[in-house]
Structures are given as structure tokens and as C-alpha cells.
Amino acid sequence: MIRSLTRVSAAARAGRRAFSAPPAPVPHYILTYQYPPTILTDRVPHRPGHVSLAKQHKTSGTLLYAGGLSSPLSPNSDRSVPSSGVFLFNCEKAAEAFIKEDPYVKEGIVDKETITIQEWACVVTP
Numbered sequence: 001m002i003r004s005l006t007r008v009s010a011a012a013r014a015g016r017r018a019f020s021a022p023p024a025p026v027p028h029y030i031l032t033y034q035y036p037p038t039i040l041t042d043r044v045p046h047r048p049g050h051v052s053l054a055k056q057h058k059t060s061g062t063l064l065y066a067g068g069l070s071s072p073l074s075p076n077s078d079r080s081v082p083s084s085g086v087f088l089f090n091c092e093k094a095a096e097a098f099i100k101e102d103p104y105v106k107e108g109i110v111d112k113e114t115i116t117i118q119e120w121a122c123v124v125t126p
Helices: 002-019 047-060 092-101
Strands: 026-034 063-070 082-089 116-122
Antiparallel strands (some): 026 082, 026 116
């Protein structure tokens, strides 16, 4: 009987050791930029190129998600107008390449001063 308890205890200790190390963070890169209040009309001639570029990066595997954030939640905001673009890349160089090629940036729709790339250490992944 005591041997049985000893084996269980050793197995429990071994299990604790196996799960004690936290998972290594997976680096991702979040690209954001702010849209002007006139984005819905400003983007019309450039939207096909913008979406096509995003799809190219998605197909290559470097872009994981992309989309627009609605305007901040406030009584006076129109949430149907996006306030910013948000892109999740798995490679910093791909995020930088996207900025250089994006028609919204090239055509001055997006103010270059609002562009940020931040490293995100993703710990919980799908």
C-alpha cells in the first residue's frame, strides 16, 4: 500500500515538473494606423489595391488578420466609420513591406505619423 502511494506521488511530482515551465511567447507584430474621418470616400479608388495587397500577404502566410476598428464607443461617434486599420503579422519585415506597398499609405490617406508596429508576445494561441 505504501509503495502505491509512493509511485503516485513520484508520478505527480514528475507531472508538475513537466508543466511548470511557461510556454515560450510566439512573436507577432501588430501594425496600426489611423484613418481620417473621410476614409469612406477617400479610400474608394484605392480600396481594391489595399485589399489585394492584404490578400497577397495572407496567401503568403505572413498576415494573419486584418481589419478596421470602429470609432470609439461614445455617444457622438459614428461607429460605421472605421477609425483605424489593424493588421496582425507573424513577421516584422512583412509588416514593414506592407506599409511601403499599401495604397492607403502611398496615396496619403493614412497619415504616416500614425503608423505603429508593435511586437506582441502571444502566449495563448489557437
